[in-house]
Amino acid sequence: xxxxxxxxxxxxxxxxxxxxxxxxxxxxxxxxxxxxxxxxxxxxxxxxxxxxxxxxxxxxxxxxxxxxxxxxxxxxxxxxxxxxxxxxxxxxxxxxxxxxxxxxxxxxxxxxxxxxxxxxxxxxxxxxxxxxxxxxxxxxxxxxxxxxxxxxxxxxxxxxxxxxxxxxxxxxxxxxxxxxxxxxxxxxxxxxxxxxxxxxxxxxxxxxxxxxxxxxxxxxxxxxxxxxxxxxxxxxxxxx
Numbered sequence: 001x002x003x004x005x006x007x008x009x010x011x012x013x014x015x016x017x018x019x020x021x022x023x024x025x026x027x028x029x030x031x032x033x034x035x036x037x038x039x040x041x042x043x044x045x046x047x048x049x050x051x052x053x054x055x056x057x058x059x060x061x062x063x064x065x066x067x068x069x070x071x072x073x074x075x076x077x078x079x080x081x082x083x084x085x086x087x088x089x090x091x092x093x094x095x096x097x098x099x100x101x102x103x104x105x106x107x108x109x110x111x112x113x114x115x116x117x118x119x120x121x122x123x124x125x126x127x128x129x130x131x132x133x134x135x136x137x138x139x140x141x142x143x144x145x146x147x148x149x150x151x152x153x154x155x156x157x158x159x160x161x162x163x164x165x166x167x168x169x170x171x172x173x174x175x176x177x178x179x180x181x182x183x184x185x186x187x188x189x190x191x192x193x194x195x196x197x198x199x200x201x202x203x204x205x206x207x208x209x210x211x212x213x214x215x216x217x218x219x220x221x222x223x224x225x226x227x228x229x230x231x232x233x234x235x236x237x238x239x240x
Contacts, residue, residue: 031102032170034198035237038071038097040228047227049075054094059117067101068108075224079216089211091204091220095228099198108199110177111143111165120145120161127175130164130222133230140166140225141175160207162217164225170195173238200229 042051056070073095078088100108112123123145129137143163150157166173167180172195174180180197187193202225206217 032193032195034099034168034196035170035234036097036168036198036200036229037232037234038069038099038198039232040071040073040095040097041231042073044075044227047223048077049093049224049227050077051075060114063114064098064108065101069099069101071097071099077220079212079220091212091217093221093224094203095224096201096203097198097232098201100196108167108197111163111199111201115143115145115163118147119149119151120147122146128164130225132226135230135233135235138166138173138229139175140164157209159205159209160214161203161205162214162221163201163203164221165199165201167197167199168233168238169197171238173233200232202228 040051040053042053044051051073054072054074056072060070061068075093075095076090077093079091080088098108112125115123123143125141125143128140128142130140131137141164143165145161145163146158147161148156148158166175167177169180169183172180172183174183184194187195202221204217204221206212206214
């Protein structure tokens with residue numbers, strides 16, 4: 001067989017191998033649910049928090065798939081301004097759990113994509129380890145941002161915020177969007193399985209304007225993360 005004949009035959013051969021390989025791939029199984037409860041608790045008085053449920057916005061509904069699920073709540077805790085003062089200041093943590101629908105590609109995305117649309121700028125991100133009660137530590141992405149809360153006023157009012165998030169699937173937990181995507185590809189190809197993902201996000205505002213020091217905001221935010229995830233995550237299902 002000469003080279004010319006080989007070149008003519010190689011393309012049909014490769015196509016046959018690729019098409020035949022589709023029969024060797026596992027059939028798609030049922031979608032496996034995320035291993036986190038959407039039921040955010042509101043009665044956390046023993047920990048000093050008061051929770052109030054919050055509805056997702058129309059904008060969020062409009063940009064995500066129709067069967068995306070939302071669970072949102074605001075948690076407030078009164079903290080003393082200093083050890084010597086009796087006056088307190090409220091720390092507000094806004095918590096969101098967003099669960100992907102069956103259209104996994106259009107249901108959830110990284111908060112880095114949606115925060116700028118909400119007026120946040122100067123985003124910087126790091127990876128941090130956060131303790132969880134009885135579960136050691138988990139890795140989360142932490143973003144810091146600024147936001148002008150008076151965009152219609154001539155004098156801007158800039159507040160600083162911190163945002164923690166993590167993705168939780170049926171068997172996996174990761175702080176990284178790319179790793180989540182690779183896990184999905186692996187599960188689909190090797191196991192014929194899709195898993196619904198949730199992202200858990202908590203945001204806290206701090207700074208001199210609201211008299212909440214950054215370190216105190218960080219401490220209280222991570223404490224709330226610990227308390228919530230210790231209750232909400234189905235830890236026995238995860239293979240982290």
